[in-house]
Amino acid sequence: MQLIGMLDSPFVRRAAITLRLRGIPFEHRSLSVFRNYDEFKAINPLVKAPTLVGDDGGLLVDSSMIIDWAETVGDGPSLMPADPAERLRALRLIGLGLVAAEKTVQIIYEGKRDEARRDANWVHRVESQLMAAYTALERDAQGWTPWLLGDVLSQADVxxxxxxRFTQLIRPDLVTPEQFPTLAALSERAEGLQAFAALPPE
Known part of the structure; x- marks a missing residue:
């Protein structure tokens, strides 16, 4: 089984860490959808990261689909609570985390455009959405320790x-630990885990 994509993508990294936490063996192939386009396309014509190549050669794309599948296999502890109320809380937090990752990616792409073609209003809008996601996460994380659902690491934490971590690498000037101390502490705690440390962002 192979996971294709670079760990500088938060979507690839969350899938990789989840597979490791669930005890699912895999080979990570660090291919860029830009620099390694032809090689990636030969594996998956969609050229979408992450791509999971199963032992049967079948492809699974999108980090949420890969993670959903990972919940059904492997011998590691489940990362999703069974209790409906806790599961709903986890899904809400995961949704906010995915928005934060997505908006950070949009900031990167806009920054790659020629300066004359950049849309300042669009950038402001995306930055506002990014801040709104982290503000909601910081609020909802208050009082929860050591993890977002209490004592057990969940997919929300991952x-x-x-x-x-991804936003800190891209826009540490916009989203700071001083503004969001609970999230900064959560990140530090998670990054200290072996599964995170073994799969650092590239």
């Missing part, structure tokens, strides 16, 4: 911690 997704939010990965998103936070």
């Amino acid at each position: 997704t939010v911690a990965v998103a936070w």
Whole structure:
């Protein structure tokens, strides 16, 4: 089984960490959808990261689909609570974490455009959405320790911690630990885990 994509993508990284936490063996192939386009296309014509190549050669794309599948296999502890109320809370936090990751990616892409073609209003809008996501996460994380659902590491922690680290690498000037101390502490705690440390952002 192979996971294709670079760990500088928060979507690839959350999938990789989840597979490791669930005890699912895989080979990570660090291919860029830009620099390694032809090689990636030969594996998956969609050229979408992450791509999971199963032992049967079948492809699974999108980090949420890969993670959903990972919940059904492997011998590691489940990262999703069974209790409906806790599961709903986890899904809400995961959704906010995914928005934060997505908006950070949009900031990157806009920054790659020629300066004359950049849309300042669009950038402001995306930055506002990014801040709104982290503000909601910081509020909802208050009072929860050591993890977002209490004593047990969940997919909410994986997704939010990965998103936070990614944003810190891209826009540390916009989203700071001083503004969001609870999220910064969560990230530090998660990054200290072996599964995170073994799969650092590239």
